[in-house]
Each structure stands twice: as C-alpha cells, then as structure tokens.
Amino acid sequence: MAGALRIVVPGNFPIGCFPFILNVLRTNDTSAYDRFGCLISVNNLAILQNNDLQGALDSLGREFPNVVILYADYYNAFQSLLQDATVLGIDSRNLLKVCCGVEGGQYNPLGPDFCGNPSVPVCSNPNRYIHWDGIHLTQKAYGRIATIIIEDIILRIKCFQ
Template sequence: MAISSTLKKLVFTFLLLQISSLSHAHLLKTCKIDQIYNIGDSISDTGNLIREIGLATFCARPPYGESFFKKPTGRCSNGLLMIDFMALDAGVPLLPPYKNSGADFRHGVNFAVAGSTALPWYELAAENVSSSVTNSSLFVQLDWVASHINSTCHNHRDCSKKMENAVFMFGTIGGNDYNYAFFEGKPIEEVRSMVPQVVNTIMLGVKKVMSYGATKVVVPGNMPIGCLPVYKTQFLTNISAAYDESLCLKQMNDFAKYHNQQLQQAIHDLQQQNPNATVVYADYYNAYQFLLEHSKSHGFETERACCGIGGKYNYDMPRMCGNDGVGVCPDPERYVSWDGVHLTQRSYKIMAGWLLRQIFSSLHCHF
C-alpha cells in the first residue's frame, strides 16, 4: 500500500512539474497553430458581453481582471482564462472579442459571450427555462463566424487554406442551459432530458464550422459542477452521503459525467463520418479533478470563493463578486474558485496545461 501511495505521489509531482512549465512548452506552437477561433460562454469570453451590456454584467466591475490586467476586461476571473493560456502557448496574441470591431483578427477571433447557451432562447422557453443574460446563443455566434469568414475568404478553397493551421475551440457551451434550469428549480430528471438536445445542437455547430474549412476542432466537456461553490451553496445538505471524497455533490457530478459521455459518443460518431477532419474531446472534467488534487496537496482553498460574501462557501448569488460590499481574498493565487462560479487565473493556468497535453497528441500535427 505504501509503495502504491508513493508511486501515485511521484506521478502527480511529475505531472505538476510539466504543468508548471506550460509557458515554456508551446505545444500549439510546435503544432504550427497560428490562428485560434473560439465559441463559448463565460469560461472563455474575453470581452463580448461587456460590449453588449456594459456594467450590467458583474464581470465588467472591479475586482475582475485586477491580478493581470489591473482592470476589468469582461473576463469572468481575476486575470487570464484558459483560452488566453492557449493563445500564449501558440505564440499568438490574446484573442480579441468579435465585438471589438477595431481589433486585429489575423490570429483568430473570440466569439464567446458570457451567459450564452447552446439552445436558442425560444427552445429554452419551450422547456420553461429563461435565458435572461444574453440572446447571443450558439447559433448567433455561428452567424458571427459566418460573417467573419465571408469577410476574409474569397471562396471555400481559400478558407480551407487560411484555416490550415487554425484550431477551433468549441466551448464550453451548453453548461448555462443546465445552470439556468437547475437554478430555476427544475428536478434533475427533467434537466437530464435536455442533454440529447443540447449535445445535438453542439454537434450541429461543429459540423457548421467544419463546413467553413475548420479541420482541427476541440470540443470541451463540462466541469464537475458539483464542486463549484454556486452549486454547493444552492444544493447544500447535511446528508454526508451526498458528497464524494472531494466534498463535491455526487448527483451533480454524475449529471456532468452523463453530458460528457453523450458528447464523447457524438464526437466519435462525427469523427467516423469525417475521417479527414480532427475533432477532439477536451476533458475539462478530469482537468478540474487534477486541479483539485494539486490544490489540496498544497494547502490551497478548494471550498470557498475568493471574491464573495456569506455562507459556508463565501458565495451569495444576489450579492456576487463585483457588487458593493463584497470582499475579495488577499491572495487569489491560493484559491481554486474566484467568484463561486468561475475560477482564478492560477486555476485556469493549471487546467490549460493539463488540457494542452491531453489534446496535443490528438491534433495530428505535422512537423
């Protein structure tokens, strides 16, 4: 038993050393990736929602962005996001948001909008789920992609040539469809019935970007939502059996696993139908689990939000980070969660390093 435990620690330490050297790895640059396009929600929005609704989004207010940019940029973190670390790894500029019309889009565009959903508002409304943050759902973002492609390519062959060394990050998207349903009080069985529709919509979107010439598409799964302070606050219970060894809600994590299983099967089927394309599943679930293990072993805070107020997890939905009177921890580097919903810059860096190594071998790079 002692040998097994020691070996596990050695493997973990080796992986951690690799992750910490991400800034020197440049796996995407080695893969000759010179453009990154991104669709998604608040996990990867670099400034679209802030341009849609301004200060009405909490991510537009201090202390968001202060650890890196010294001001809010619309990123829902204290600093950089995973998509930023991927751009740094590729050696390209941080992705400009699509709604920044004066930006340089030569190395890619970020179409992600915080609060966005996979399903359009009217399909969610049919499920009695409201999406009040933004109407810029997946197919709206795909329309933006089409407009951008049409403005930069002469024809399909030209697009295919220009996107030869591009990677298209397709998410995360779809998580908010479930978030809105759960926090409106939908039972888990009812939300679970939405999964096939959400996954099918995601895959229709993947096919769409492939029709524009994308040959390398990365489709992330969901994180273990039962580990997030927002979920642990909403579904707090005294029943110890409801939690796993990481003190995460089992039922919510099982739901995330179900979505991820359905998504992986859909990706496999699509890849079988399109053997010349590369469609890669990005395992955000296990990247987050790695982050938790790292954080616990180093004594970092894995339960409470850095920026927040009240309750066991320092989170109160009506008084989110960015509101008056809501405090922020002195050292975000020692926290997994930034605001109870999103992660800290440090967390995103660790996850990005893990993910880059997970997807690299599947990108079929030609050196």
C-alpha cells in the same frame, strides 16, 4: 463542418464541485458528497453528459474522417486540480470556497451583490483559491486546467500525424 480540419470540443466541468451549485443544492446527507466535498449526483450528471458528448464526437469523426475532432476533458482536468491543489499552492481549506464573496459560511457565498461591487470582499491572495465567485474559477485555476488540456491535446494531435 465549414472547412474546419481540427476542432476541439470542451466537456463539462464537475459542476457538483462549484460553490454556487453546492450552496443551492446543500444537503445534510454526508453520503451525497465525495472526498473533496463535491455533490456526487450532480457530478454523475456531468459524467453522463460528457460520455454522450464523446459518443457524438466519435460519430462526427466517422462522418468526417478527414477532420480531427478532439474532446477537451475539463472534468478530469478539474479533478486533477483538486487532487494536486496543495502542491500547486492552493490552500486545502479553500478548495470549494470562493475568493470573491462574503466571508463565512461553508463556501463564502455571494450575497445579493456581485464581485466588482465595493461592498463585496475579495480574498487577499486569489492564487490560494480555485473558485473566484462560485461560477468562475480563479486565473491560477484556469491556467492550470489550460495547461493540462493543452498538453493532452498536443499528445493526441501527434497520434494523428
């Protein structure tokens, strides 16, 4: 472990909630989506990967008992963000839409040009959105997720002291 004594390893987001994935894997089958409009099968894959990662981290913890290895639960932090969106000032109509992208469509998808190009529109208030461009989150969303993760890590570190 190269001398590290405390390590934080992030899990996967529920990528079935990301507009890029939703746009690419769009289906007319309404049973394929959860209550937020996320693709269940893609999120199930993320859950499997996160479970495997946690198992591997547990094995590493047994192999290196003097090292604190913590899992950062991005999946549930993001789900919490979706759940509490309106309380946080995020417009519930924009949960899965991008701030930077072409107006219209279900997710305001990016066209052939990327954010930063003068031809790509940007919403007037990014704080009302979770998604920046379909792959990345807005500053507000990342900030909320970071707060959730840090609070969780602090609680778990106290358990090791």
